[in-house]
Amino acid sequence: MTGAVATVDRTPSERRLRIARMTSTAIVLVVLLIQTYPIAWIFITSLRTPADFAGSNPFSLPSELTLDNYVRAFQDSDLVRYFLNSFIVAGGSIILLTALSMMAAYAIRILGFRGNQVVLALFLLGIIVPVQVVLIPLFISYSNVGLLDSYQALILPMVGFALPMSVYLFVSFYGFIQGEILEAAVLDGCGPFTAFRRIILPMSTNTIVTVAFVNAVFIWNDFIFANTFIFDQDLKTIPLGLQDFIGAMGATDWTATFAAVSVTLVPLLLVFLVLNRAIIYGLESGATKG
């Protein structure tokens, strides 16, 4: 770009192109600021002293940095407990989801059977089902069998609603696995179970990362299921616990609230920054190859 800027434009159309490029870049950068500044602002504010936050323009840079807000955030709430619950629910859901959708896709796309396209279509319809429609029936069933206030109450619908997209992603990935590999395995005496374990599973790593992460975002952040099925303080997941914290401390201890919000953002942020290539790639190919 620097070379292009330094050279004199030879024709009016080159000049026009250059101006268009600069305008596009400027617009993209402004939107970039809109997309990222609010998140940065949460972290910056979490490092301010309460006096600094109250006294000066809350959007200016802090005059001094402190970690006290984080200490108070942990002291004043059950953040650790919420984290533990969220890890159990998200971990359980994701292991179950990945295993079930990978297996189902294997049966649908590779083993094949009469009516496999119908089964796939029924799964795909689930993509457009709004979660609200299952809240009342699940609430009633849960209270009948005593499952309200349990991890399972959250894991079941989270996996159910994540299955359609995950099955779809695995099915489209298995479409790229070459038949010869499996034929060779069959000639070597592989049955359907060995073929799955020895061939399909090792080849699926990238898709597993995409499926696991994309769903981790939705499951980790879930609010509506937790808000409907969990009342016990000891079973609250992070979004619910954070909402409690905001309700209780939001008006009194601003900076500690910002610290609590920051803490809850960190796990997904870390995973995303480490794996962002694989995740974005998986999303792009999932959506564009369909």
Place this chain on the structure above:
Amino acid sequence: MRTLSTRRAVTVFLAPAVILYLLAVVMPILQSLWLSLFEWDGIGPMKWTSLDNYARMARDPVFMSSFRNSLVYLGINLFFQVVVALLLANLLLSVTRGRELIKTMFFLPTIVSTVAIAFLFQRIYALEPMGIINLALDAVGLGDLATAWLGTTRTALVAVSIPEGWRFMGLYMVILYAALLAVPKDLEEAARIDGASEWKVFSRIRFPIIRPVWATVMIMAATYSLRGFDIPYLLTNGGPGTSTELLTTYMYKKAFRSVDFGYASAIAVFIVIECIIAVGLIIVILRRGRQGEGALG
């Protein structure tokens, strides 16, 4: 793969997913349909009322205003997630450096929880202490316009819709951008040499090629907006008055505050129908667009 496929293997691999899907998604949908035909407070006997709950919707002014609000919410979200995202994806094509980094950063809001987003926007919109919007208005001498954006009937609905648009705009931009990258460059160049304007290049070459991806994005954005709940519920919970009440928040109130399971189920069924109609419309528009191109040659 006839040799790999045995009845036992298919059953073992398929059954767990199907059973869980039936339990968590399919059966509850049928139960909702069934419940929507009754009047029931969850404790007493269920009273069969056939389609009365659906007739009640038409007479319920709060339902009607919630329906209108949901459509506004949908419109604002589609504007950000489909229109602006598509524009940005196009602009990003002409950015020469750091595209990967820009993509990653655009994507960031997608991973922030709705609880954190609601808290964030409450601060951004606030009047006391001044949020960034009111500070900015003040700074450019428009301090008179400063208001509590979430507390004012006229502005609350738009204010409640924007965070959801902001949240997923980057996700859809990344997907649309990937589709645009796959458009053959020589086709675009040839058109430019023939003197086609950028708009022509976009409307005649790029867009027809990415149309299927655009439709996927439309379907995702539309169905996600129609089921949008968290942010409006957390920011205003329908208020002030019913100015930000959406069908989803109204249904939730009817179900878990008024314990009016029958009526709430009927509203839930209505939301499902809404989603099906939206997807149907998008597919019809997509087909028609294709035929139109054929006619033009």
